[in-house]
Amino acid sequence: MTMEVNRTYPANGAKAWYQRWWAVQPVRSTVIFALSLAIGLVVWQLISIKYGVYFFPSPSETWIAFKELAEDGSLATSTIDSARRILVGWGLGLVVGIPIGLVMGRFGFVRQLLDPYIEFFRFVPPISFVTLAIIWFGVGEASKVVLIFYTSVFIVTISTIAGVLAVDPLKVRAAASLGAGPLRTMFLVIIPASIPEIVTGARLAMGNSFLTIVSAEIVAAQHGLGALIWKSRNYGRTEWVFVGIITLGILGFLFDRIIRVAVRRGLARYVNHG
Amino acid sequence: MSALQAVTASGSAAGHSIEFRNVSIRFNSFDAVSGVSLRIQPGEFVCLIGPSGCGKSTLLSAAAGFLGRRGDAPGAVEGEVLVNGERVRGPDISRGVVFQSSEALFPWRTVRENVAFGPRIRGIRGGELRDLIDYYIALVGLDHAADRFPSQLSGGMRQRVQLARVLANQPRVILMDEPLGALDAQTRSVMQREIERLWQETRCTMVFVTHDLDEAIKLGDRVVTMTAGPAAGIKSVYDINLERPRDETTSAAIELHRTLRDDVAEEVLKTLRSQRR
Numbered sequence A: 001m002t003m004e005v006n007r008t009y010p011a012n013g014a015k016a017w018y019q020r021w022w023a024v025q026p027v028r029s030t031v032i033f034a035l036s037l038a039i040g041l042v043v044w045q046l047i048s049i050k051y052g053v054y055f056f057p058s059p060s061e062t063w064i065a066f067k068e069l070a071e072d073g074s075l076a077t078s079t080i081d082s083a084r085r086i087l088v089g090w091g092l093g094l095v096v097g098i099p100i101g102l103v104m105g106r107f108g109f110v111r112q113l114l115d116p117y118i119e120f121f122r123f124v125p126p127i128s129f130v131t132l133a134i135i136w137f138g139v140g141e142a143s144k145v146v147l148i149f150y151t152s153v154f155i156v157t158i159s160t161i162a163g164v165l166a167v168d169p170l171k172v173r174a175a176a177s178l179g180a181g182p183l184r185t186m187f188l189v190i191i192p193a194s195i196p197e198i199v200t201g202a203r204l205a206m207g208n209s210f211l212t213i214v215s216a217e218i219v220a221a222q223h224g225l226g227a228l229i230w231k232s233r234n235y236g237r238t239e240w241v242f243v244g245i246i247t248l249g250i251l252g253f254l255f256d257r258i259i260r261v262a263v264r265r266g267l268a269r270y271v272n273h274g
Numbered sequence B: 001m002s003a004l005q006a007v008t009a010s011g012s013a014a015g016h017s018i019e020f021r022n023v024s025i026r027f028n029s030f031d032a033v034s035g036v037s038l039r040i041q042p043g044e045f046v047c048l049i050g051p052s053g054c055g056k057s058t059l060l061s062a063a064a065g066f067l068g069r070r071g072d073a074p075g076a077v078e079g080e081v082l083v084n085g086e087r088v089r090g091p092d093i094s095r096g097v098v099f100q101s102s103e104a105l106f107p108w109r110t111v112r113e114n115v116a117f118g119p120r121i122r123g124i125r126g127g128e129l130r131d132l133i134d135y136y137i138a139l140v141g142l143d144h145a146a147d148r149f150p151s152q153l154s155g156g157m158r159q160r161v162q163l164a165r166v167l168a169n170q171p172r173v174i175l176m177d178e179p180l181g182a183l184d185a186q187t188r189s190v191m192q193r194e195i196e197r198l199w200q201e202t203r204c205t206m207v208f209v210t211h212d213l214d215e216a217i218k219l220g221d222r223v224v225t226m227t228a229g230p231a232a233g234i235k236s237v238y239d240i241n242l243e244r245p246r247d248e249t250t251s252a253a254i255e256l257h258r259t260l261r262d263d264v265a266e267e268v269l270k271t272l273r274s275q276r277r
């Protein structure tokens, strides 16, 4: 009996060094991440060997293109321009979408009034508005920001409504009998209780913004990752396209991480209960 | 007036009377409650029992002011619900409500912050607010858990938070809708004693809905049974003239239990028969 126990759970000292390291969670996840990256690079290299570097630029080609674009500064400018458009458009989407969602969620009348438009426009993709945006808002920053705003605002509104509707009526009743009027109920109960759904909406909107930025920069953008991707096509530089795509992916991942960390730091009490 | 003076002041003030005068409540075309008349004395402890779905919560909601135009529920109240002689027109801090579900707590607030909800709205701040909150948290025996969030508490502790949160507003009436319904037997029995003690200390008027006959006998000055719905009404009213603290194993208590059981069982059977039809 004792023997068996010993065999199943050897003392810590009996483990090999790699077994001990493997038990450490951050080490393990870093190793797995590196492995995932390595497999991706190998597959990428193999595809590129099979189909040719023009058709499918290899990792090293892309790396060279990356250094080229980084050195002449166009990658940094493009990244900053796209990031700025996304942040401004997305931020406006939150600033407008959250209050509208709160009011729609709280007042059935307003909800019924606006619902047809929300339901309609959320199925019309932003790319179908590119031409109109340029006609209405010019070729400058405004048209791009408006498109990002458009792609953010509906999802934020819908998520906020869902959050408000999910607030347990008992909380509202409790607040009312503790002396909260409509305004305090909104700020002290409805908004805090809806934060998880609002955060979800904000994250989805961020994703949408990245999907939209490339089409927003389709015409008349000097810089921007979308512009880089579209212009590279004209020069037949597929490796530049790759650089643009990868940068976009990393930027998106980074932004989502920032939101998650910010929420964990600043809104923990509203999100982690239950 | 300091917080503790306020506490003392409320301690010496009696609870408010509650009066239902021929009250009927309907939801759209559904008659939930019909023709209820009941007068509850200031400082009295009244327990309400009856088959589930008969309208106990509805009656309590009417007294809380949750029904009708000023409340959030659609129920239309006919007749008069008077508290301290005045018609109920909406929720008010003088009428505290304790719910069965701890969903009524604010999970993003600590115990302390939950309890501070009412007093802060009343404009109490600083040291006065701190004293007041400390007092009520200690009163329900949660001093050791004041900075925890509701998710970090047991079911019994959460109900204590609900009680403290209501008491911190120094209400004259406390309406409790099966407040111990979700607790295990042990915790329940402890909480019954606590509620009795809080009632004796604050001298609030208590309306206490329960489906536990022993609980009703243990706590109520009177126990009111209701008939099965629709159009539920009051079936009987029992005076419980037993010494407090009460012991449910005495022969008088057992006798009462039997009477109440038969009374409620009759109505439950009616419900079952009408459902089968």
Ligand SMILES: Nc1ncnc2c1ncn2[C@@H]1O[C@H](COP(=O)(O)OP(=O)(O)O)[C@@H](O)[C@H]1O
Pocket (backbone or CB within 6 Å): B027, B030, B032, B050, B051, B052, B053, B054, B055, B056, B057, B058, B059, B073, B074, B075, B229
């Ligand atoms: N908001 C509402 N809308 C429609 N019907 C309701 C509503 N609230 C309660 N009822 C109905 O009124 C009756 C009494 O409900 P309730 O007071 O919750 O019973 P209980 O005695 O179990 O507390 C039930 O038939 C219930 O379906």
Ligand SMILES: [Mg+2]
Pocket (backbone or CB within 6 Å): B056, B057, B058, B177
């Ligand atoms: Mg009920």
